[in-house]
Amino acid sequence: MSRYFTREHEWIEVTGNGATVGITDYAQHQLGDIVFAEVPAVGRTLAKGDEAAVVESVKAASDVYSPVSGTVTEGNEALSDDPSLVNSAAEGDGWFFRIDLTNPSELDGLMDEDAYKSFVAAL
Amino acid sequence: MSEIVDGTHAGADQIMPQADEDEDGPSIRSLPLDAWHRGRGARMVEFAGYHMPIQYDGILPEHLWTREHAGLFDVSHMGQLRLTGEGVETALESLLPADITGHPIGKARYSLLLSEDGGILDDLMLTRAPDGSIYMVVNGATKWDDIAHLREHLPDDITINHLEDQALVAVQGPTAVAAVARLVPGVDGLTFMDAGAFDWAGTPLWISRSGYTGEDGVEISLPADAAAAFVDALSADPEVRPIGLGARDSLRLEAGLPLYGHDLDPETTPIAADLGFALSKRRREERGFPGADRILAEREAGPALKRVGLAVEGRQPVREGATVIDESGAATGHVTSGGHSPSLGRAIAMAYVPLSQAVPGSTVRLSQRGKIHEAAVVALPFVPHRYHRKGDQK
Known part of the structure; x- marks a missing residue:
């Protein structure tokens, strides 16, 4: 089990062939109070970099991109009732969707936690 | 993740380049309370050519605090103007649809600067001061155009003073007036849209009971060099918290109040904007304001x-x-x-x-x-x- 990060502030936690995707704590902090989240439908096929989900704060609307290619196996239904989960637990219960990877080698281009921390520190 | 829409009018309202260091472009200016905001942990953004606080704790808690307690807003970016001269009331009536000559001294009113075709150039507050001058507060993003427009159309013997050495703060919310009155006795004697001169420890204050949140509250004009001490004293009151531009926008939206540059612009008329109340009865009857023919026809037929x-x-x-x-x-x-x-x-x-x-x-x-x-x-x-x-x- 390992966690990767994108330059667009998504995280992806990989377990075997499946993975869970969300936005980072840094991202939720930048967005501010989240008031709406829309997750992808189960069965949707995503290519790496596709717009997979939408997150809106009081301030702004943002797209969440899929860090990898694959098929969506689950969307986090809890977010429709309580989008503030993204604020309170961005890298835990506030996950967006689960996906079965079609091309695990795509993970090679992503950052590990230390690299992401350095990336954010330089912003 | 990437931002597709910036919903805060603060971010969207950039009329000047972002970079301070761009020597060729106009730089972003700092307001009198800049250091005070930063010391309070504000997140600063560029708005109307100034560094402004978008939020402190967060837009949501700041918004709700203002609805239940008292929010302190720095709106020093807005244009404060003082117009003086013989017949200033009549002269100004040629540019907007308010009855100024018949307006009481010491009372603020909302009005609109109109173009010749009846479009809205800006919305503003004006007050007839006891000294015979007219005090106006116009939008920050439009103030330079407004000053140019006024200068071009008003007679030369009307003086326009841009009060750039004055800060402007608003205190809004159900406990706002009580909090201000603890510092400035007598403020609670004002009713909605009353305005008058007050004093705080030797600092002259011009206070009107008005605002942009839908709540009770006041707007206070004071010398820029006294602003930090005054807001320090105000925010020492546990009822008072500083509120950023983000919550200012959500509060005014809930209050149904239009924001110039977004809900109002030169393509919009007062009737289309549902601001018919800004057309005073005498002015409608005399038809002597800019765009009167179009605006009054629209008033009859509907926009x-x-x-x-x-x-x-x-x-x-x-x-x-x-x-x-x-x-x-x-x-x-x-x-x-x-x-x-x-x-x-x-x-x-x-x-x-x-x-x-x-x-x-x-x-x-x-x-x-x-x-x-x-x-x-x-x-x-x-x-x-x-x-x-x-x-x-x-």
Whole structure:
């Protein structure tokens, strides 16, 4: 089990062939109070970099991109009732969707936690 | 993740380049309370050419605090003007539709700077001061154009002073006036739209009981060099917290108050904007204000599009830039402000819709980024105003 990060502030936690995707704590902090989240439908096929989900704060609307290619196996239904989960637990219960990877080698281009921390520190 | 829409009018209102260090472009200026905001942990953004606080703790808690307690807003970016000269009231009446000669001294009123064709150049507050001058507060992003417009059209013997050495702070919320009165005795004697001179420890204050949140409160003009000490004293009161531009925008949206540059612009008339109350009776009868023919014809026949409030179905905010569409999907109007209402816990918006739909209860369809949203036209304001009007119980 390992966690990767994108330059667009998504995280992806990989377990075997499946993975869970969300936005980072840094991202939720930048967005501010989240008031709406829309997750992808189960069965949707995503290519790496596709717009997979939408997150809106009081301030702004943002797209969440899929860090990898694959098929969506689950969307986090809890977010429709309580989008503030993204604020309170961005890298835990506030996950967006689960996906079965079609091309695990795509993970090679992503950052590990230390690299992401350095990336954010330089912003 | 990447931002696709900046919903805060703060971020969207950039009229000057972002970079301070760009030697060729105009630089972003700092206001008198800049260091004070930063010391309070404000997140600063560029707005109307100035560094301004967008938020401190967060837009949501700041918004709700203002509805329940007292919020302190720095609005020193706005243009404060003093007009003096013989016949200044009549002279100014040639540029806007308010009855100024018949307006009481020491009372503020809302008005509109109008172009020759009746379009809105700016919205503003004006007060007849006891010394015979007219004190005006205009929008920060438009103040330079306003000054040029006034200078061009007013006679030379009318003097326009831009009060650049004055800061402007607003204190808004149900406990705001009590909090200010603890520092400045007598302020609680003002009723809505009253204005007058006060004193705080030797600092002259010009205070009007008005604001831009729908709550009771005051707006205080004071010398810039005394502003930090004054807001320090104010915010030592546990009822008072500093509030950023983000919550200012959501508060005014709930109060149904238009924002210039978004809900109002030179293409918009007072009638389309549903601001007919700004046309004084005498001025309507005399027809002597800019664009009177067009505006009064529209007042009789109705405008093609009219500004309304919308309660949007579902939780997703529908923001400025979304279109109002008909059954076939063709655009018939547009959303000019919109977002999440912290007080109501739902999505609300202001939009210009065809007159036939501009009645509470009618439904409209909105299109935003390829998605259709249903909305109902509702009466404004979304959240009732709580102004302290004459005759109200204290």
